[in-house]
Every structure is written in structure tokens, then in C-alpha cells.
Amino acid sequence: MRNEIKIFSPATVANVSCGFDVLGFCLDTIGDEIVVRKSKEKGFRITRIEGFELPLNPLENVAGVAALALLNDINLDFGFEMEIYKKIKPGSGIGSSSASASGSVFAINELLGRPYTRHQLTHFAMKGEALASGIEHADNIAPALFGGFTLVKSNAPIQVLELPSPKALYATLIHPEIEIKTSDSRAVLPKQIPLQLAITQWANVGSLVHALHTNDYQLLSSALQDVVIEPYRKGLIPHFDSIKKQSVLAGALGCGISGSGPSIFALSEGLATAKSVEKSMRDVYSKSGIPFNTYVSKINSKGIKIL
Ligand SMILES: Nc1ncnc2c1ncn2[C@@H]1O[C@H](COP(=O)(O)OP(=O)(O)OP(=O)(O)O)[C@@H](O)[C@H]1O
Ligand SMILES: N[C@@H](CCO)C(=O)O
Numbered sequence: 001m002r003n004e005i006k007i008f009s010p011a012t013v014a015n016v017s018c019g020f021d022v023l024g025f026c027l028d029t030i031g032d033e034i035v036v037r038k039s040k041e042k043g044f045r046i047t048r049i050e051g052f053e054l055p056l057n058p059l060e061n062v063a064g065v066a067a068l069a070l071l072n073d074i075n076l077d078f079g080f081e082m083e084i085y086k087k088i089k090p091g092s093g094i095g096s097s098s099a100s101a102s103g104s105v106f107a108i109n110e111l112l113g114r115p116y117t118r119h120q121l122t123h124f125a126m127k128g129e130a131l132a133s134g135i136e137h138a139d140n141i142a143p144a145l146f147g148g149f150t151l152v153k154s155n156a157p158i159q160v161l162e163l164p165s166p167k168a169l170y171a172t173l174i175h176p177e178i179e180i181k182t183s184d185s186r187a188v189l190p191k192q193i194p195l196q197l198a199i200t201q202w203a204n205v206g207s208l209v210h211a212l213h214t215n216d217y218q219l220l221s222s223a224l225q226d227v228v229i230e231p232y233r234k235g236l237i238p239h240f241d242s243i244k245k246q247s248v249l250a251g252a253l254g255c256g257i258s259g260s261g262p263s264i265f266a267l268s269e270g271l272a273t274a275k276s277v278e279k280s281m282r283d284v285y286s287k288s289g290i291p292f293n294t295y296v297s298k299i300n301s302k303g304i305k306i307l
Contacts, residue, residue, distance in 0.1 A: 004038070005036055005037075005107050006306070006307040007036075007106060007107050007306055008032075008033055009033075010027050010028065010031035010095075010303065011088050011092075011094040012094065012095035012098060012099070012140045012259075013143075013173075013259065013263075013265045014095065014140045015226070015256070015257070016224070017204075017223075017224045017254060018204035018205050020201075021137050021152070022139055022153075023139060023151055023152075023208070024095075025149045026143035026144060026147050026150075027173075027295070028298050029295060029296075030087065030088060031099055032085060032096075032103060034100070035083040036080055039078065041078075041079050042076070044058050044067045044080050045058065045079070045082070046061055046063060048084070049086060050084070050086065052090055061131075062097045062129060063082060063084060063103070065130075066124050066126075066127055067080065067104045067108055069123075069124040069128070070109070070116070074115065076112075092263055093259040093262055093263035094173065094175065094258055094259065094263050095259060097129055097132035097182075098140030098141045098144055101125040101127075102122075102144040102304065103144070105124045106145060110306065118160070119157075121145055122160060123157075123158045125138070125141045129141060132182060137152075137155070138160065140259065144303055146303055148162060148165040148300070148301045148303075149164070151163055166212060168269050168270055169299055170267070170268050170273070170298055171266070171274070171295075171297050171298075171299065172266045172268060172277040172281065172294070172295070173263055173297070174264050174278075174292055174293070175294070176238060176263075176291075177292060180236055180237075185236060186260065189233075190232065193228050198228070200225075204222075204226075208220060220254070223254075224255070225256075237257065237264065239288055242284045243255065243284050247280055249280065251268060251276055251277065254267055278295075282294055
């Protein structure tokens with residue numbers, strides 16, 4: 001059995017417009033690298049973090065909290081240490097915290113000879129995610145650990161459904177360089193919603209799942225709507241309405257807030273359209289003076305990869 005592992009832990013898009021806290025998909029080209037090795041000393045240490053300033057103290061880092069949740073469940077006479085090479089900016093809305101929490105437990109599980117299922121790993125990683133957002137949710141963790149599109153049917157016990165990813169589907173993202181913490185963008189949400197909006201939203205979730213199963217891009221497009229969360233959060237993201245309008249004019253099937261923002265995602269049929277959507281997003285933000293990055297990615301059907 002190996003003593004060290006290096007992994008690529010991908011960025012993910014949670015919610016996918018209509019599926020707040022339940023739907024997500026995995027990106028292919030954006031992610032962190034993590035190295036984990038066994039150590040003689042028991043417990044868990046983070047020895048190095050490059051890319052962004054984050055706490056080395058495992059109790060203050062989502063990777064550490066997730067790892068300790070797993071290690072508390074198993075009796076070992078050795079421990080682990082971790083190096084994190086962070087590429088996903090914390091607070092970006094593309095699952096920065098989830099990449100660390102899920103990568104951490106995935107890597108430890110591999111070094112232990114895979115005693116845990118991906119459902120059990122999701123449970124441990126959620127403990128880390130709770131440190132970042134104040135609530136245990138798995139809509140970023142599930143796509144990172146399972147790959148593709150996922151639906152979190154239940155948190156306790158954790159049940160993740162793996163949905164199909166139509167081959168021609170591409171994601172375009174714009175990440176405005178402002179930080180929105182998940183905890184802050186949850187604070188603006190109402191505690192109750194009108195029944196009529198709930199009906200529209202759950203009809204869209206069901207339609208989106210059906211569209212993925214049947215490769216029905218027209219249905220997918222009509223289901224990529226968020227009548228519950230977006231109206232409250234879009235004001236936190238400069239030029240959100242323009243990005244959405246221009247993306248759809250450029251051919252996107254739909255466009256919405258990625259996770260809790262500020263990143264915005266669009267889904268398109270075909271790489272050429274996804275690139276046109278990227279150009280339309282860049283045109284909107286170029287005039288704004290706000291620094292930004294854009295990405296085009298296919299859907300990553302595998303999730304976390306061993307390097
Ligand atoms: N290893 C880590 N990686 C990223 N963020 C971390 C980590 N450890 C602790 N944090 C904290 O978590 C917060 C970022 O998580 P948050 O959920 O707000 O952003 P995100 O993961 O980019 O967004 P989203 O979940 O909407 O995609 C920051 O306050 C950051 O300091
Ligand atoms: N479902 C979560 C994802 C962000 O972590 C939210 O939108 O708050």
C-alpha cells in the first residue's frame with residue numbers, strides 16, 4: 001500500500017439554478033492539487049498551503065475538519081500530513097472549500113486501501129463544509145467525489161444520486177474577483193417561500209433531471225431557471241442581469257449563479273457555443289473595471305483524479 005498520494009480536486013457548480021442545496025456538477029479544468037502522506041505521528045497536520053492564505057490549523061481549515069471526522073471514526077496507530085496547492089479562490093462560488101474537504105478525505109481513504117464508500121466520504125467531507133458555510137450541505141462535495149451531475153436526495157443518511165452528463169454539454173464560467181462568503185449569501189435568503197414559487201421550482205428540478213436522462217436540450221434550457229434564490233442573491237453580483245441576457249443571446253441554454261456566487265455559470269450545447277458565451281461574458285465585464293477570470297470546461301464525469 002502506498003504512503004503518499006497526489007490528487008487533483010476539482011471545482012464544482014452547486015445549485016445549477018433550480019436545485020438549491022441538492023444539484024451540482026463537476027468541472028474539468030479548474031481545481032486544487034493536494035498531496036497527502038502517512039506520518040508516524042498520530043492525528044492530522046497541514047504542513048503547507050500555497051496559492052491563497054488559509055489557516056494551517058486543522059480545526060480552522062475545512063480539509064482538517066473533514067480529515068479529523070474520518071480519523072475519529074477509525075482506529076489507527078499512525079497519522080497523515082497534507083500539502084494544499086490551492087488554485088480555486090476561497091469564496092469564489094465554485095466549491096473552493098468543497099475541493100479541500102472532499103480531496104482531503106478522498107486522499108486519506110486511498111492511502112488506507114479504500115475502507116470507506118463515496119457516500120461515507122461525503123458524510124465526513126460535509127463536516128468540513130459546515131465550517132465554511134455554517135451548514136452541512138453536500139451539493140459541491142457530491143459532484144467532486146462522484147463526478148458528473150449529482151443530486152443529493154438526503155443529507156441524513158447521506159444519499160447521492162448520480163445523474164447522466166450529456167456529452168455535448170459545456171460549462172462557461174465568469175469569476176468576478178470579489179469575495180462572497182457562503183454564510184453571507186445564505187443570510188440574505190428568506191426563511192419561507194410562497195407555494196407558487198415552490199411549485200415552479202420543483203417542476204424545474206424534475207424537468208432538469210429528466211432532460212439529463214433523455215438528452216433533451218430544449219427541456220434542459222427551460223428548466224435552468226431559479227425563481228426562489230436568484231432574486232435575493234443577484235444584487236450581490238455586479239452586472240448579473242447583463243451577463244445572463246448576453247449569455248442567452250450568445251446561445252447558452254441557461255445561465256445562473258454558481259453556488260452562492262459571485263461566479264456565474266452558463267451551460268451550452270457544444271464547445272463553440274460555450275466559447276461564444278465566454279466572449280459575451282468577457283465583453284460585459286471588460287467595461288466594468290472589476291477584475292475577472294473566465295473558464296470553459298466540459299463536465300468532468302470522474303470527479304477527483306489521482307495524479
Ligand atoms: N481549505 C480551504 N479552502 C477554501 N476555503 C477554506 C478552507 N479552509 C477554510 N476555508 C474558509 O471557507 C470560506 C470559503 O468557503 P465558501 O463556502 O464561503 O466559499 P466557496 O467554497 O468558494 O463557495 P461555494 O461553496 O459557494 O462554491 C472562507 O472563509 C475560507 O477562509
Ligand atoms: N447550496 C449552497 C452552495 C454554496 O456552498 C448555497 O447556495 O448556499
